[in-house]
Amino acid sequence: MTAVSPLAPKAFPDLPVVAGVRFAAHECGLRYRDRPDLLLAEMALGTTAAGVFTRSLTASAPVLWCREALAGGQARALVVNSGNSNAFTGAAGVASVERTVKAAAAAVGCAPGEVFVASTGTIGVPLDDGKITAALPGMIATLSAEAWPQAARAIMTTDTFPKAASRTARIGGVRVTIAGICKGSGMIAPDMATMLGYVFTDAKIPAPLLQRLLARGADRSFNAVTVDGDTSTSDTLMLFATGQANHPPVTDERGLGDFRRALEAVLTDLAHQIVRDGEGATKFVEIRVTGAASARAARRIGLAIGNSPLVKTAIAGEDANWGRVVMAVGKAGEKADRDRLVIAIGGVRITENGAAVPGYDEAPVVAHMKGADILIEVDVGVGRGRATVWTCDLTHGYIDINGSYRT
């Protein structure tokens, strides 16, 4: 179970410094041993913040705190622990967040409302925040702008590899950097160990604008991947802009096209890594839906395919069982024309006129199914809406990991 996913990138990427951000990782022993489990990120004065959070109605105490703090739009510190999610911990959980925030604000020298927190791991167990608050003051001395690998490792739970990505972009001719880390071994990992993502840039972008960019980028990246269709109580994606880059002021989205594309590339890269570390995954699956009534309809159809246990087990079994894709399109609840539905796997067109293509030769599709990267294309024949969704296969590994996580 600790073997690295066969779909993992070959190496941890070489991440650039983002001016105005420094990291410290620490082993405070909440659950794991011999690895860091606490991350502190310190950000320069003037850093703006944006965030998107789980829509779960049983969201964790840290998520509730972040949603409120985000109203201020400013960030100076981020504290993330792994090993305990501080979810479903009642009033005690709220008090833990308050003590953690207070300690981080004192250590960094900022207001509590500029501190963001997250917890990931087992749920329903009170968080021993004393270990966190005791560690924070000493971590200030170890802050480093280059500690990306340590930062990425500190937030891992059942992840089999640390996840990071970066891009550069130009704003008004000036080069800016976008870099981030994330964790997650499933749309939700066991016990809501969940998805967390933190992206940093040295660009100077007002908080409301930053929020719009992040929300749109998340929609096409983190909101377009699924491992098991389960939604965590703690899912968090944040973007911090330190404003250290020397580009002309921006007040609206004009001139941010290159930044937006680079941000989306970072978010997509990170989201793909989560799928590649999906619990038990042996195949990375891209599902491209076209011809839907709207982009939203296309994504719902894509997720219906990507979440179908029958589609996912067929992929695990390297079975070119396109009938299950037909089924998933049918159950999505979005407009589709059965007789104009075109399904292609690995670039090979399989259906037309409401039936299999005459003389359909399965051989090249079977060969494609044996690879690690699977492409499923579906045109539902009713409009111009399109979306791409990514998922992994459903294997015995998933059952092994999730049938015995706590025992």
Add this chain to the structure above:
Amino acid sequence: MTAVSPLAPKAFPDLPVVAGVRFAAHECGLRYRDRPDLLLAEMALGTTAAGVFTRSLTASAPVLWCREALAGGQARALVVNSGNSNAFTGAAGVASVERTVKAAAAAVGCAPGEVFVASTGTIGVPLDDGKITAALPGMIATLSAEAWPQAARAIMTTDTFPKAASRTARIGGVRVTIAGICKGSGMIAPDMATMLGYVFTDAKIPAPLLQRLLARGADRSFNAVTVDGDTSTSDTLMLFATGQANHPPVTDERGLGDFRRALEAVLTDLAHQIVRDGEGATKFVEIRVTGAASARAARRIGLAIGNSPLVKTAIAGEDANWGRVVMAVGKAGEKADRDRLVIAIGGVRITENGAAVPGYDEAPVVAHMKGADILIEVDVGVGRGRATVWTCDLTHGYIDINGSYRT
């Protein structure tokens, strides 16, 4: 894979004759060998019909036929084959249905609009209806009111046991019989082998009233079970009333209370058997949701729990992982009060005030998880809506069956 489910009933039930219905089963060799794969049911003149069908937008040709035929409200024949679902077979599939209907109408001596059909099995493969139409005339001679076991077997695909149930009821003091069969090894079995259910009664009930009774009954039975959340292209549930019983005429639901309860009992019994034959199932799970904003909201919450791969794998692993139930309630998208959420497993209350019950003792819950029948109760604390949903666990068996169905 051919072993009988550990959750199967001990024996096939002893089903009563329903006056006005006779069955013939035949081996026509569409896919299976050494077992019947074709069912003909003949019903008395004056039989009324009701049906509920899949909501899939890629519904099969037989489903489309039945929906149309149902407008007439009369039934004289039912033809069901297993081994090929005649789904996603284009114009050829429609022609197959027409030839089958015509042959059955000729054999029984009725109008085509009084013939109902269904096909279950592999999809996307043209149906060799010649084998069916050739067999039908000869099957007339073998019709028998007592051939329930053969009828139940003829419609099986990956089912590991035949499924049937019956009850009696009184209408105006006169005893009537309700008996039926169904098949399905999952909400959808592999390749849309799907769920089919046929229930017969000797009561005399007008078609519109029969339809209302069936729709309501299906809602609390077949629409409240899930194995994998996938929806078939062929799901069909029909109720036929032969009118042979000598009770006073009924024109509305008054006086049908006992019938309605008995019908619901038959439907629920059949639906439970499908869950008990769920692919790879080792546990039968009842999920009772109370305190929801509405009955509909309660069912959506129940299905979110019952469809969650993380909940289902935890049950397979006999892990009392109640945190995953919290997660599933949160993701259901229905109103719930995290701080009033009460979760009980095996009758043991686990949560209150947004956290675990102080001093929660897991021992009795762990013991309950080791049994074959699991009870999860959830009160979401916002209203009076309630619903019960049934599901099974998600095991290696499911992956085995579905990763290699066609190969």
